[in-house]
Amino acid sequence: MKQVLEGSMAIADGVRMAEPHVISAYPITPQTHIVEHLSQMVADGDLKAEFIMVESEHSAASVVLGASACGVRTYTATASQGLLYMEEVIYNIAGMRLPVVMTLANRAISAPINIWNDMQDAMAIRDTGAIMLVAENNQEAYDMHIQAFKIAENQDVMLPVIVNVDGFVLTHTFEVVETIDSIDKVKEYLPPINMEYKLDVENPYSFGTLGEPSVYMESRYNLYNAMNFSRNIIIEAAKEFKDMFGRFYGGLTDSYKLDDSQTVIVAMGSVLGTIKDAVDELRESGKKIGVLKIRSFRPFPEDEIVAALKNAKNVIVIEKAICPGKGGILSVEIRDSLFKHKINSVSVNGYTLGLGGRDITPKNIHDLVARAEKEENVDGEFVGLSQQYL
Amino acid sequence: MLTKEETHNEFFTMGHTGCSGCAQSMSVKLIMEILGKNTIATNATGCLEVFSTRWPESAWKIPWIHSLFENSAAVASGVEAALKAMGKKDGITVLAQGGDGGTADIGLQSLSGMFERNHDVLYVCYDNGAYMNTGYQRSGLTPFDAYTTTSPSGKESFGNNRPKKYMPEIAMAHRIPYTAVASAGYPMDLQKKVKKAKSIKGAKYLQVDVPCVPGWKYEPKYSVKLAQLAVQTGLYPLFEAEYEKIISVKKISKKVPVEEYLKLQGRFKHLFKGDAGRAEIEKIQKIADENIERFGLI
Amino acid sequence: MDFKVGIIAMPGAALSNKTGSFANETPVFKHKTCTGCNLCIYFCPEGVVYGDKKTKIYDFDSDYCKGCGICAEECPVDDIEMVLVEK
Numbered sequence: 001m002k003q004v005l006e007g008s009m010a011i012a013d014g015v016r017m018a019e020p021h022v023i024s025a026y027p028i029t030p031q032t033h034i035v036e037h038l039s040q041m042v043a044d045g046d047l048k049a050e051f052i053m054v055e056s057e058h059s060a061a062s063v064v065l066g067a068s069a070c071g072v073r074t075y076t077a078t079a080s081q082g083l084l085y086m087e088e089v090i091y092n093i094a095g096m097r098l099p100v101v102m103t104l105a106n107r108a109i110s111a112p113i114n115i116w117n118d119m120q121d122a123m124a125i126r127d128t129g130a131i132m133l134v135a136e137n138n139q140e141a142y143d144m145h146i147q148a149f150k151i152a153e154n155q156d157v158m159l160p161v162i163v164n165v166d167g168f169v170l171t172h173t174f175e176v177v178e179t180i181d182s183i184d185k186v187k188e189y190l191p192p193i194n195m196e197y198k199l200d201v202e203n204p205y206s207f208g209t210l211g212e213p214s215v216y217m218e219s220r221y222n223l224y225n226a227m228n229f230s231r232n233i234i235i236e237a238a239k240e241f242k243d244m245f246g247r248f249y250g251g252l253t254d255s256y257k258l259d260d261s262q263t264v265i266v267a268m269g270s271v272l273g274t275i276k277d278a279v280d281e282l283r284e285s286g287k288k289i290g291v292l293k294i295r296s297f298r299p300f301p302e303d304e305i306v307a308a309l310k311n312a313k314n315v316i317v318i319e320k321a322i323c324p325g326k327g328g329i330l331s332v333e334i335r336d337s338l339f340k341h342k343i344n345s346v347s348v349n350g351y352t353l354g355l356g357g358r359d360i361t362p363k364n365i366h367d368l369v370a371r372a373e374k375e376e377n378v379d380g381e382f383v384g385l386s387q388q389y390l
Numbered sequence: 391m392l393t394k395e396e397t398h399n400e401f402f403t404m405g406h407t408g409c410s411g412c413a414q415s416m417s418v419k420l421i422m423e424i425l426g427k428n429t430i431a432t433n434a435t436g437c438l439e440v441f442s443t444r445w446p447e448s449a450w451k452i453p454w455i456h457s458l459f460e461n462s463a464a465v466a467s468g469v470e471a472a473l474k475a476m477g478k479k480d481g482i483t484v485l486a487q488g489g490d491g492g493t494a495d496i497g498l499q500s501l502s503g504m505f506e507r508n509h510d511v512l513y514v515c516y517d518n519g520a521y522m523n524t525g526y527q528r529s530g531l532t533p534f535d536a537y538t539t540t541s542p543s544g545k546e547s548f549g550n551n552r553p554k555k556y557m558p559e560i561a562m563a564h565r566i567p568y569t570a571v572a573s574a575g576y577p578m579d580l581q582k583k584v585k586k587a588k589s590i591k592g593a594k595y596l597q598v599d600v601p602c603v604p605g606w607k608y609e610p611k612y613s614v615k616l617a618q619l620a621v622q623t624g625l626y627p628l629f630e631a632e633y634e635k636i637i638s639v640k641k642i643s644k645k646v647p648v649e650e651y652l653k654l655q656g657r658f659k660h661l662f663k664g665d666a667g668r669a670e671i672e673k674i675q676k677i678a679d680e681n682i683e684r685f686g687l688i
Numbered sequence: 689m690d691f692k693v694g695i696i697a698m699p700g701a702a703l704s705n706k707t708g709s710f711a712n713e714t715p716v717f718k719h720k721t722c723t724g725c726n727l728c729i730y731f732c733p734e735g736v737v738y739g740d741k742k743t744k745i746y747d748f749d750s751d752y753c754k755g756c757g758i759c760a761e762e763c764p765v766d767d768i769e770m771v772l773v774e775k
């Protein structure tokens with residue numbers, strides 16, 4: 001059914017379709033609407049779940065950790081400061097191989113305190129061992145949440161999945177979203193959770209043991225391997241979703257007008273909409289330009305990136321987070337992927353913009369395209385600063 | 391009658407690596423005898439977690455999970471919620487465990503949340519009065535004037551300069567159905583309280599005094615004796631409360647001066663030097679006397 | 689792929705760890721004055737003491753006893769004695 005839905009409502013509804021048994025959360029802007037919608041669904045009896053409203057994000061993540069270890073489906077959501085407060089637990093969930101699904105309503109990090117969108121929060125947890133997917137619009141966010149449970153619960157993956165959605169830009173914006181009418185069809189796509197190891201009085205395993213130097217590395221290697229393997233499962237989940245529900249946004253990446261492109265803009269999340277509009281205009285003026293969308297940030301789609309960029313001259317990477325003391329984050333990983341494949345004909349230019357909710361305009365994109373032709377391997381330079389505040 | 395074979399079938403087994411004479415392992419053994427098979431346990435980081443589950447070994451024969459230092463109560467809340475969601479809560483005890491640090495310091499927030507939401511969880515705090523797992527640093531439950539590695543005694547110091555935080559009363563302030571204080575020195579009393587806690591629905595708090603051989607610095611054979619002396623001096627009042635009301639106290643059978651308790655422990659050794667030390671012992675006696683008065687222990 | 693490595697252990701697997709090797713001293717149950725009070729069972733931190741109230745014969749499992757001496761210290765009738773382990 002086609003409906004006009006607020007992003008948060010679309011996400012909550014996607015989560016409802018997956019029928020999680022335990023939900024736990026702590027409010028933080030811009031995640032609040034998602035959990036408010038979910039608690040209303042539980043209050044109205046539209047979702048049969050234990051909703052635990054906790055006293056902190058650390059506990060929200062810990063509650064879903066404990067519940068997930070019992071073998072039930074679990075969900076939480078947070079943003080920004082809340083995510084940083086949770087980080088210790090996210091490492092632990094991943095290390096214990098628990099398939100928790102979580103929404104991250106991407107928001108800037110304090111100080112200065114700022115509730116608006118960028119991706120610094122996501123970048124702060126990129127090494128936790130959680131799979132990190134990024135949605136471009138509300139429809140994809142809805143669909144991606146259903147896929148997330150399937151990926152997380154795959155027996156050969158067993159890792160938490162974090163679905164990134166841009167705070168406000170998606171969470172608080174109304175768009176037409178096509179929801180799935182039949183929960184039975186979702187069940188067919190996403191079978192009931194079935195964990196081999198769980199907290200069960202009939203099979204009493206001990207979880208979270210002390211891993212001494214003799215086994216710690218092997219344990220981490222298994223996680224690392226599972227993360228690598230999840231590439232196949234993310235692609236598979238997207239394809240199966242297409243077969244069943246007709247919608248597809250790419251596997252680990254998606255491409256837009258890439259075929260003959262000499263200039264390629266790489267980005268994640270909602271900014272892709274603005275970029276595609278700008279690219280359409282540039283195409284009309286004869287520019288050979290296209291877009292590479294990163295749908296899975298972890299695992300990192302190295303092969304797809306190399307295949308998409310190897311024939312380009314100029315790559316523009318939109319950085320919505322900064323690594324002080326180094327520069328860009330996404331652009332560094334892209335440059336490294338090309339370097340490893342001995343491709344040195346491509347200039348990868350990372351530009352930092354859109355921090356703390358600063359608009360990224362079509363003009364920004366046009367300017368960057370012009371700029372990148374004259375520059376080489378820019379490492380996360382800030383774009384559009386107000387001189388009066390410097 | 392208990393046979394050798396039966397001792398191997400306990401739900402908390404031997405073969406763990408706790409110190410010789412550890413009263414924490416003794417208490418866990420006693421508690422698990424009562425709780426039995428249908429128990430799911432969570433555990434904060436700390437001595438118990440480390441000495442009972444060095445992979446691939448585990449001394450637990452019940453489902454058990456360790457996550458982090460400060461979230462045992464929150465993980466237990468999640469376990470309880472999952473059991474409810476599966477319709478399996480009836481007949482299963484959820485046991486959350488932590489040391490004094492994991493409970494009263496870094497874990498206080500998640501514990502308070504669990505209490506306030508009144509999850510059907512029994513939380514047990516094994517109070518050995520310091521961060522033992524990391525080498526005897528001070529915690530909020532370290533007793534007054536005890537030497538720890540971060541509250542050392544010295545020319546300018548008699549050790550920990552603050553009295554022990556009264557954690558059981560913090561639990562009671564949450565108006566949970568049951569709060570109890572027990573001791574490794576009184577196993578029948580401890581087991582009676584566990585039995586009672588097991589029969590009550592909602593959040594329960596049990597704090598157990600568990601002497602620690604290397605932390606308190608005494609000969610391992612004195613673990614029980616010290617736990618009993620802590621009670622008989624009035625320094626560790628044992629009681630039960632329902633909601634905000636104390637319903638029973640363990641009376642002192644024969645009041646013992648605190649000196650008898652202090653002198654067996656290396657952590658109070660510095661108090662037995664000179665007049666200044668004597669004055670400190672007086673202060674500790676005053677703490678004991680106030681407890682005796684306040685809880686009506688005699 | 690065995691993801692249990694380092695994180696999930698089997699129930700009671702610690703029994704394979706014979707902690708008796710820690711002990712410097714070992715109890716001797718004398719079977720003379722025992723009253724069958726069971727305190728040695730209650731107080732053993734390792735849970736290795738066993739016995740029978742009726743026969744008043746108590747003993748311990750030397751595979752796991754750590755030799756703490758609590759049983760001997762707490763026996764109300766001194767029917768347990770600690771002796772040095774010959775190593």
Ligand SMILES: Cc1ncc(C[n+]2csc(CCOP(=O)(O)OP(=O)(O)O)c2C)c(N)n1
Nearest residue numbers: 435436437459489490491492520521522523
């Ligand atoms: C967030 C965090 N901070 C610090 C530590 C280090 N740490 C591990 S156990 C422990 C002390 C445990 O003390 P307590 O809770 O009293 O238990 P005990 O070992 O005394 O039984 C500390 C400080 C940690 N694991 N995690």
Ligand code: SF4
Nearest residue numbers: 408409412437602603
């Ligand atoms: S340090 Fe103390 S609490 Fe830890 S195992 Fe040893 S005796 Fe027990």
Ligand code: SF4
Nearest residue numbers: 732753754756757759
């Ligand atoms: S010496 Fe200690 S460990 Fe050995 S049997 Fe006696 S109480 Fe148990």
Ligand code: SF4
Nearest residue numbers: 722723725726728763
């Ligand atoms: S403590 Fe002493 S008297 Fe009591 S049962 Fe043991 S051996 Fe017998």
Ligand SMILES: [Mg+2]
Nearest residue numbers: 489490520522
């Ligand atoms: Mg402690």
